[in-house]
Amino acid sequence: MSGIRFDGVCVAYDGNTVLDRLDLTVEPGEVMALLGPSGSGKTTALRAVAGFVRPAAGRVLIGGRDVTALPPYKRGIGMVVNNYFGFVYNRKELAEAPRTWEELLDARYKGKLQYSTPGVAGDGTAVLIKAMHDFGGKEPAMEYLKKLQANNVGPSSSTSKLAPKTDKGELLVANGDVQMNFAQSKSMPNLGIWFxxxxxxxxxxxxxxxxxxxVAKAPHTENGKKLLDHLLGQEAQKLVSEVGGGFPARSDVKPTDANAVELTGLMNGVEIFEPDWADIDKNLTAYVDAWKSATGS
Known part of the structure; x- marks a missing residue:
């Protein structure tokens, strides 16, 4: 019995194929990593397993059971968080980070600002989620993003390419994620992180x-538990910032290494909110369509 199996899974966002007849089996007890650039489908594959995206074709099986049509809460999948959405800026060209969304409408950012494409790259969808939260809903967020489009370079399917462009000064501002950008900043001296x-x-x-x-009732469950227990254990969690430049998933673990101190300072004064994932799952296509209409994309 397989642990997780993709059987000819196809996922497309508005005509852009992200997963094209994916066939992949992860055996019980096997540890697998998905590697690839931003926009290559890693997050989409995980979302398909978790139930946050419905394949246009093919099946997703967990423990030999077809779960393609099951909602997320019936799949027995747990969520682990260790990263935050953020933006980057060029510290050489800008004396300090912008503070507000409204500042990005200034003419100095024309042709010097870019964000990942919503509905194509996961971080692009995150731009919509954050904008709708900050502006208090879909309509005011889309109105703002319509104005911002005058300065936007254009679509980007790869978030990982935005930080190097920002470091070089090709861009002044772009979106990203804290863990990736924190690691990149070690070799990109002009890269700063802001919210x-x-x-x-x-x-x-x-x-x-x-x-x-x-996977329920799968072989080697005890080994799987041991792996998760190890990854979430205090000793491993204490190393998350030092080794991975990320944040512990456990609130009771407070690393004190240099990276942890820097990351804590970075998050100081930043409000962390919890998106309504059920609403996003239900209305994501409508939100992306609204963004396309507002921006003419």
């Missing part, structure tokens, strides 16, 4: 979700 606020409000962010879980 936009609505004018008059606090800077905000939210935790990017990653899925981890055990």
């Amino acid at each position: 936009p606020a609505k004018d008059g409000g606090r800077p905000t962010t939210f935790a990017l979700p990653y899925a981890a879980g055990l």
